[in-house]
Amino acid sequence: MKPRDDFEICIVGGGATGWAAALAAAEAGRTTAIIAPPATFPIGRTAALFAGSIELLEQFGAMPDLVSAAAPLQAMRLIDDTGRLIRAPEVTFYAGEIGLNVFGYNIPNRRLVEALSERARNSRYITIFEDTASELSFQPDCVHITTGRGTLLKSDLVVGADGARSLVRDKTGIAVRRWRYAQSALVTTLSVTQPHHSVSTEFHTDRGPFTLVPMQGNNVSLVWVERPREASLLCEIPEEEFARRAERSAHSLLGAMQVTSPRVSYPLSAGLADRFASGRALLIGEAAHIFPPIGAQGLNLGLRDVEALKTVLSLNRNRLDEGTATEFHRLRQIDVRSRTLAVDLLNRSLLTGLLPVQALRAIALSAAGGFAPFRRFLMQQGLAKTFQGL
Ligand SMILES: Cc1cc2nc3c(=O)[nH]c(=O)nc-3n(C[C@H](O)[C@H](O)[C@H](O)COP(=O)(O)OP(=O)(O)OC[C@H]3O[C@@H](n4cnc5c(N)ncnc54)[C@H](O)[C@@H]3O)c2cc1C
CATH class of the missing domain: 3.30.9.10 (D-Amino Acid Oxidase, subunit A, domain 2)
Incomplete structure (x- = not known):
């Protein structure tokens, strides 16, 4: 089948990270496709978004x-x-x-996705396919994506924003480690x-x-x-x-x-992909990292993936290729892995019966309560785009 359209970037998934990624790609002047089935939202679900995420939403005009x-x-x-x-x-x-x-x-969550998708609908760079991706095939110089309704798209890069059970991740052969609490x-x-x-x-x-x-x-x-x-x-x-x-x-x-x-x-439960990119595919949001709802990290991290996407798109001014994906993987390593570890440790430190661990937690929080510079350091780390060191 002949591809219906030729894009520089194809985003798979219409959650908050997918629409944000489409806007980031459009902002960089890239011809963008987004394959997004009609969204469903659990009633009343919200996300606490920190300063960096809000800045990004402001840049998108949302x-x-x-x-x-x-x-x-x-x-x-x-x-x-x-x-x-x-x-x-x-x-x-x-x-x-x-x-x-x-x-x-x-x-x-509903308002967030509606606001982002509304901006995307008004962008001349973005073509929306209200569909699901059902097949991906990696060619030497592009990716072919087939939708559930049989449309074939051709793209230089594909971005998997298709959630915890990501098809893009599976088709790219990136392994994911999942664990339960x-x-x-x-x-x-x-x-x-x-x-x-x-x-x-x-x-x-x-x-x-x-x-x-x-x-x-x-x-x-x-x-x-x-x-x-x-x-x-x-x-x-x-x-x-x-x-x-x-x-x-x-x-x-x-x-x-x-x-x-x-x-x-x-x-x-939680999960972490072995890599955040491979070949001409990138993973963002829950396709790359699944967080338990502790410490409001999940979507904040997903939106930082989008920021990294913006950065690599501005570095690679001409044709997008494997190098773009590799650079994205490099940029996201420390932030995603350190936050995954921090949330895991925080949760386990509450559950443990081990007195030394309980004592350490108490000492750290006492220091935060009584010593303003340490408290400020913790707040800055919490909001930072990646660990900034002492
Ligand atoms: C109870 C709870 C509270 C939370 N609170 C916070 C919080 O306060 N702060 C925070 O930062 N994070 C929070 N999170 C995490 C946050 O909700 C997630 O990180 C975020 O929703 C993930 O967005 P996403 O776009 O990556 O994935 P999703 O929202 O899962 O979107 C994926 C989209 O891809 C689509 N899709 C799937 N397969 C395909 C396909 N083959 N083709 C096309 N589309 C496809 C799906 O239909 C879906 O629309 C919370 C999570 C939970 C469970």
């Missing part, structure tokens, strides 16, 4: 569409609720301490009677974090990490009882609570 739905995050409070002998003191990180008004914004994350949204003051609060329990992230008005999104059986039970009990239990776990910090969206429980 923020004006999002301000009416975005909730600012001005402070982050960590509370040790393990009830253990060795406990860390409470620590609050304020954005103002590092010269920022906000760390970022909590944004509903003996935990589940229960997710829902709540209305509360006390103002959250734009403070995100994370209670660290010995089963995992219980996190309340501000939404607009007196609303919060809840990510409650629990043992799988307990999480299933929490999904099944009547809403009123659930709300009472959530209030108890939050020590009534935000007053009485009411459930405002369906409760969904996800088995906690």
